[in-house]
Amino acid sequence: MRILRTVPGLRTALKPARRADRTIALVPTMGALHDGHLSLIRAARARADEVVVSLFVNPAQFNDPEDLAKYPRDEERDAQLAEQAGADILFAPPPEIVYPPGFGTEVRVGGPLTETLEGEHRGPEHFHGVTTVVTKLLNMVQPHTAFFGQKDAQQALVIRKLVRDLDMDVQIEIAPTVREPDGLALSSRNAYLPAEERKVAPALFEGLQRGAEVLAGGGDPAEARRAMFPSDPRLDVAYAEPVDPDSLEPLTAALAPGGSARLLVAARLGRTRLIDNMGVTR
Ligand code: AMP
Numbered sequence: 001m002r003i004l005r006t007v008p009g010l011r012t013a014l015k016p017a018r019r020a021d022r023t024i025a026l027v028p029t030m031g032a033l034h035d036g037h038l039s040l041i042r043a044a045r046a047r048a049d050e051v052v053v054s055l056f057v058n059p060a061q062f063n064d065p066e067d068l069a070k071y072p073r074d075e076e077r078d079a080q081l082a083e084q085a086g087a088d089i090l091f092a093p094p095p096e097i098v099y100p101p102g103f104g105t106e107v108r109v110g111g112p113l114t115e116t117l118e119g120e121h122r123g124p125e126h127f128h129g130v131t132t133v134v135t136k137l138l139n140m141v142q143p144h145t146a147f148f149g150q151k152d153a154q155q156a157l158v159i160r161k162l163v164r165d166l167d168m169d170v171q172i173e174i175a176p177t178v179r180e181p182d183g184l185a186l187s188s189r190n191a192y193l194p195a196e197e198r199k200v201a202p203a204l205f206e207g208l209q210r211g212a213e214v215l216a217g218g219g220d221p222a223e224a225r226r227a228m229f230p231s232d233p234r235l236d237v238a239y240a241e242p243v244d245p246d247s248l249e250p251l252t253a254a255l256a257p258g259g260s261a262r263l264l265v266a267a268r269l270g271r272t273r274l275i276d277n278m279g280v281t282r
Pocket of ligand 1: 037148152178
């Protein structure tokens with residue numbers, strides 16, 4: 001696996017593959033790799049001839065400077081894991097390569113998709129930061145396919161809309177959420193949880209399961225919403241919503257047979273912010 005840090009270096013490395021019509025996949029990450037990331041890299045490996053993993057902690061998508069400052073970074077470990085999972089290239093540019101002096105362009109997906117839920121609680125700037133960096137990474141790598149995780153369900157929808165709205169020539173693949181045996185969704189931020197909080201954290205997943213059961217049984221959205229709330233007071237819930245799986249608008253009625261929804265939840269546990277979601281079809 002090669003580690004590259006500049007855009008010309010990356011383009012030169014990818015030229016032979018492009019000339020030979022070999023397929024290229026991109027897996028964007030912010031590092032602190034875990035099995036969730038590795039499942040995306042393996043899926044990319046199974047799909048494409050050339051697998052690029054990007055590692056960039058994107059300052060533009062952090063609304064909380066403390067969160068950015070303490071975000072876990074260990075490039076050596078990440079490089080080893082990415083290589084074992086099948087990456088050919090680790091693209092790890094420093095911030096001044098991605099945002100050089102004079103950088104002044106932002107890519108925004110407008111509308112409710114970036115304004116509700118995470119957009120309401122972290123601010124739509126969070127998603128503007130994501131779509132700007134993802135656009136740049138897609139332009140740098142020009143992959144045939146890019147892989148994202150269902151763990152960040154709203155982000156996945158925003159990226160699909162970005163690609164659709166801007167006619168980007170890339171296939172977006174969304175891979176299932178990888179969880180701990182007790183249901184907690186893998187996240188780089190789980191490393192912050194002290195043992196006591198780690199014990200409480202699966203309550204988010206359990207709430208999702210209860211909410212999904214209500215909707216699968218034909219229950220109404222208000223009942224599903226109540227069922228989603230974790231009972232442990234240490235989980236400070238920002239939102240817990242059964243929503244339309246495409247528009248993310250709140251569900252207004254029970255699911256008809258064959259109908260689908262997605263349940264999304266965000267909560268603070270001590271100093272750590274956790275998000276999770278689950279799809280349900282009646
Ligand atoms: P991040 O490094 O947190 O920006 O995540 C990089 C990619 O990995 C994103 O597409 C995430 O949705 C995805 N991801 C993060 N956690 C998981 C997980 N537990 N299961 C599957 N994908 C994940």
